[in-house]
Amino acid sequence: MKRKLQGRCINISTVGEKAQAFIPAPLPPVPPIEYSSGLREKFDNAMLAIGRLDTVSMLLPDTSLFIYMYVRKEAVLSSMIEGTQSSLSDLLLFEFEKQPGVPLDDVQEVSNYAAALNYGMKRLEEGIPLCNRLLKEIHSILLSEGRGREQTPGEFRKSQNWIGGSRPGNAAFIPPPPECIQDCMGKLELFIQNKPEKTPVLIKAALAHVQFETIHPFLDGNGRLGRLLITLLLCSEKVLRKPMLYLSLYFKTHRQRYYDLLNTVRLTGNWEAWLGFFADAVIYTANQAVGTAQKLKQLSEADAQQINGLKRISGSAHLIQKAMLERPIASPNWLQEKTNLAQSTVNSCLRELEKLGIVKELTGRKRNRLYSYAEYLSIMNEGTELPD
Numbered sequence: 001m002k003r004k005l006q007g008r009c010i011n012i013s014t015v016g017e018k019a020q021a022f023i024p025a026p027l028p029p030v031p032p033i034e035y036s037s038g039l040r041e042k043f044d045n046a047m048l049a050i051g052r053l054d055t056v057s058m059l060l061p062d063t064s065l066f067i068y069m070y071v072r073k074e075a076v077l078s079s080m081i082e083g084t085q086s087s088l089s090d091l092l093l094f095e096f097e098k099q100p101g102v103p104l105d106d107v108q109e110v111s112n113y114a115a116a117l118n119y120g121m122k123r124l125e126e127g128i129p130l131c132n133r134l135l136k137e138i139h140s141i142l143l144s145e146g147r148g149r150e151q152t153p154g155e156f157r158k159s160q161n162w163i164g165g166s167r168p169g170n171a172a173f174i175p176p177p178p179e180c181i182q183d184c185m186g187k188l189e190l191f192i193q194n195k196p197e198k199t200p201v202l203i204k205a206a207l208a209h210v211q212f213e214t215i216h217p218f219l220d221g222n223g224r225l226g227r228l229l230i231t232l233l234l235c236s237e238k239v240l241r242k243p244m245l246y247l248s249l250y251f252k253t254h255r256q257r258y259y260d261l262l263n264t265v266r267l268t269g270n271w272e273a274w275l276g277f278f279a280d281a282v283i284y285t286a287n288q289a290v291g292t293a294q295k296l297k298q299l300s301e302a303d304a305q306q307i308n309g310l311k312r313i314s315g316s317a318h319l320i321q322k323a324m325l326e327r328p329i330a331s332p333n334w335l336q337e338k339t340n341l342a343q344s345t346v347n348s349c350l351r352e353l354e355k356l357g358i359v360k361e362l363t364g365r366k367r368n369r370l371y372s373y374a375e376y377l378s379i380m381n382e383g384t385e386l387p388d
């Protein structure tokens, strides 16, 4: 549906140039969203896919691995890191063992992203509503180290920015001036919190994402935080219990269409076109994640069967397997602490699991060895094939 310009333009002067900034009208759109039968069906399917994802997420021992898997793939896709340089194993080594030799800068951003998401989840569980204060807190973690560290983490911007282009004159879009951010974000917060009226959560996540990107309230990290906002919204309204929906890969793969839609919404008010794209992204991503989670579950069950054959030490080996489902790269020391088994038992279990092909030793060293749950990791690596 075509509407008029979704806000107003004002003249500004920045870095010595005159230009026009855009101040969005508050959500929800006026006139309201027109649900064609096609759009309604897409959203029904998207909610079903999220429901399946939520169910399957409860089967996994540790969903943060999923988040690493996706964030890493996204970083590879945006050429921020070389695919070959920072494998999922590198990332896990960095996270879990702080191993030297892992390309630190490459994985730092991925690590920040996961930390920011975990922090947001923790605050929601503590009962904090999804509000601007929380978004600022999450932003400060997102930009705490690496790219964007100098860009005032945790604070709304105090200067004019623009998107695309080397200067305001050739920018793709100029977000609102800094003095309007508080007001724009205040109104977005009310919309997110269903004030004055409730919006169905998936529609709300889709609309809020665009509005957040249009306001572009921070100097950097708006894309990342705007994508986190989607997942956090679904979690805060209990549609997802774990933050398993990660749309970035889809957005990045369809970058041009995604950017075009952000502009189209603003200029023509065609929110329905954006909603259709958003629902496709949810359906594709959720279905793919469900497939990966199911493969992981099948593998862990098949391996548990094999472990049963170990007879005398099978009980201990099951404990090791369980620990490595949570942390698929682990040292014998960590496994000992985690399982409370004797060191000698841990070592003999690892030897047997290696013979079965379930774990692989990574270092080739005699001391300070590290083991990986190889097939588990490789399913995770596969789990982010690019959308068509």
Ligand SMILES: Nc1ncnc2c1ncn2[C@@H]1O[C@H](COP(=O)(O)OP(=O)(O)OP(=O)(O)O)[C@@H](O)[C@H]1O
Binding pocket: 163, 172, 173, 213, 214, 218, 219, 220, 221, 222, 223, 224, 225, 226, 259, 262, 263
């Ligand atoms: N024309 C546009 N209108 C509104 N928002 C846009 C437009 N083009 C891009 N964006 C948004 O701006 C984001 C980039 O902003 P920013 O550089 O602050 O974020 P980032 O997190 O550092 O980068 P990235 O999203 O690439 O990871 C994009 O991800 C997209 O969501």
